[in-house]
Amino acid sequence: MDLRDWQIKLKDKVLDSLKRGFLVALNSPTGSGKTLFSLIVGVELKGKVAYIVRTHNEYYPVYRESKRLGKSFSFLVSKALACPFSTADVNPEDIKCSSCDIFSSIPIKVDDYPFSFLSKLKKEGEDEGFCPYYSLLDSLSNSDVIVLTYPYFFIPRLREALGLDFSQYVVVVDEAHNLDRLNELEERKLNLTIIDRAISQVSNTTVIEILRRLKEEVKKKALPEEKYILVQDYPKLTDDELEIIKEEYEALREKMIKEKRIKQIYLNNIIKFYETEGKVFSYKGSLIKKPITPEKYISILNDPSLSVILMSGTLQSKEFLRNVLGITRQIEYIDTEKEMKKKLSGTIDCILALDVTSAYSLRTKEMWKKYASYILKIFYQAKGYVLAVFPSYSLMNEVMKLVNLPKLVEDEKTSLEDVYKLKEKSIIAAVARGKLSEGIELTKDGKSLISDVVLVGIPYPAVDDYLKLQAEEISKITGQDVKDLLINTTALIAVKQAIGRAIRSVNDKANVWLLDKRYDSIMWKTKINCLNPKKIKL
Ligand code: SF4
CATH class of the missing domain: 3.40.50.300 (P-loop containing nucleotide triphosphate hydrolases)
Known part of the structure; x- marks a missing residue:
């Protein structure tokens, strides 16, 4: 061989x-x-x-x-x-x-x-x-x-x-x-949709009452913000309530296997939420329970x-x-x-924009307009699909609503198949660390169909309760202060993953648009192999 x-x-x-x-x-x-x-x-x-x-x-x-x-x-x-x-x-x-x-x-x-x-x-x-x-x-x-x-x-x-x-x-x-x-x-999610679906599947009135009460309490605790907020006093179920729910769940399992038509039983999402160990956070309208590390x-x-x-x-x-x-x-x-001592992958041309940033203190409507203008320009010169990767859904939605071009904007329900269905040259707007920016592979005859990758800002993770707790826990285990390492490495891997979507083989070549002035640092330019980027302004 x-x-x-x-x-x-x-x-x-x-x-x-x-x-x-x-x-x-x-x-x-x-x-x-x-x-x-x-x-x-x-x-x-x-x-x-x-x-x-x-x-x-x-x-x-x-x-x-x-x-x-x-x-x-x-x-x-x-x-x-x-x-x-x-x-x-x-x-x-x-x-x-x-x-x-x-x-x-x-x-x-x-x-x-x-x-x-x-x-x-x-x-x-x-x-x-x-x-x-x-x-x-x-x-x-x-x-x-x-x-x-x-x-x-x-x-x-x-x-x-x-x-x-x-x-x-x-x-x-x-x-x-x-x-x-x-x-x-083993992350578990509890939200109003899950509880409503569970209610629609059960007939036991006691279980329905328990779920209705739970729904009202979850409504108060599950906040819309796109960041993890620790919830100490999250809605609880008593042992008896959990037991009744489990009995109803067992009855549904038995019924479905008898009928040989097995569908998702939403009561199990609720049971698992309470039986899994971990901290509870509010995140985008759901309660999320997961181990910290x-x-x-x-x-x-x-x-x-x-x-x-x-x-x-x-x-x-x-x-x-x-x-x-x-x-x-x-x-x-x-x-x-x-x-x-040589490249084993394709090549990238880097272009660095010096008049934009996704830094929190400078997030304004003016900034979103500038980002939209860049995306417009990039789209018109692109030879293939344009993958634009954003630090968060909220920033992506602010910018993409100003972009009137063929586009697919990722949301929680978007699947890789949605991308593969795209017929014409389009902008694929994806969130960093998401399904698309880490999973799409658009190729034809072994060559990538994505000609341009746009990094809209730097995808630093939000320094929220989850990240802080995680850094604390890891420090206890390894004895190292890892918060900065965690933040910087997470952003770096997200950027490399995004670029990697356009470079699937050694013959691929892509433009990488670094739309944030903070990329103009030795650390970033070295780590992503963009040592001499072309510098631009609008
Ligand atoms: S066919 Fe389905 S229900 Fe039957 S044993 Fe296999 S996995 Fe279980």
Whole structure:
């Protein structure tokens, strides 16, 4: 097999580090061939690779490369996706398998693209009377390469339920720049819509009364602001009330499996909100409960019996992995472009605007107008799609309402499919750290269709109650003051991710518009490889 020069040069170094018990952190750009590289290393070292991915989009490349290597492959998706009787949005707990009449698995061999295979398997399962989910689960232990999403590896109870011995695998964590957000895996939300939907699903009048009272209390505590505000005295349920809700939930689970039509049961969102540990915040009209730090989920990476490779095109620094994520093992940090002393990704031309900023003290209507003028100019010179990334929804909405051009403005309901449906050249307005700015891939014949990336301001996270508490907690664990590191690294990764949307292969070329005078600093210009940007004013 033809390998690239960096793959040949660094293979032994990575193998050697893993053998010595180091955690390998591999920072290498999109399109450089990380997937194949990590599989080759994993197969050579242990014969088996567990590939841990953030989204289902990442299943396909692992399947493709496993087949190239002639290795058997399997994968797991949530019960909601694999169960022939459920809709994709249900919580896996809503599905009461113990009452299902096809609760058994058969031996399977994944011989097609994962999602084509899954749809065939679901049909066969229903026709022939076996469970697709448990068949996939059982197939994991017989496959050389397996792919799982983050929850199955990082949430301890889900990992244990798989019954796999991960020390037998090389564990590859893809898109590992997301590890600082692992605590969001068990984030719970409570808002008026969820309570209304729960009310509409139940018939028990006592439960309805409890939910109506809860709704009135949530209304007072869930504030509209787009920042996390700590809520100490959030609405509570008594043990008896929770018990009655659980009984009603059980009855609904039983009814749905009997009818073989399983939909999301909103009572479970309420139960989970109260049963999950964490702090409660108000955020954009919802109450959000979540653990403050990702420590509980990340600690598995410190297990010395596991061989681990963390990979990303925008991996945080070694200092961040140690001091913020709390990785205590020895780390071999490899930046492939630095090792090879050359670029392994496409090229960018940077343009820096000196007369705009998203700094809080200068957020005015005049500033929004200037940003809108820039976007207009950029759009007319762009050869392809324009991706404009904003620090927050509120800033994005202020600016984009002044932009009268073909556009898609992200909101909480926007999906990647909405972007793929765009027919004409458009502006894609996305929020930093959101689904689009970290997930879209618009390519044709291997080339990116995004010609221009616009950074509207610097996407620093809001210094709100959540960030402050997180910095305090991490400092207690690692003994380091990490607030600035947290803020600056979060912004930097968001900027790199946005730029990365336009650079999907070594042949891609894009304009990067840095619309904030604060980018005119050595730190920013060095970190994002924009050393000599063209400087402009309106
Ligand atoms: S098919 Fe039956 S056993 Fe399988 S996930 Fe669905 S409900 Fe559970």
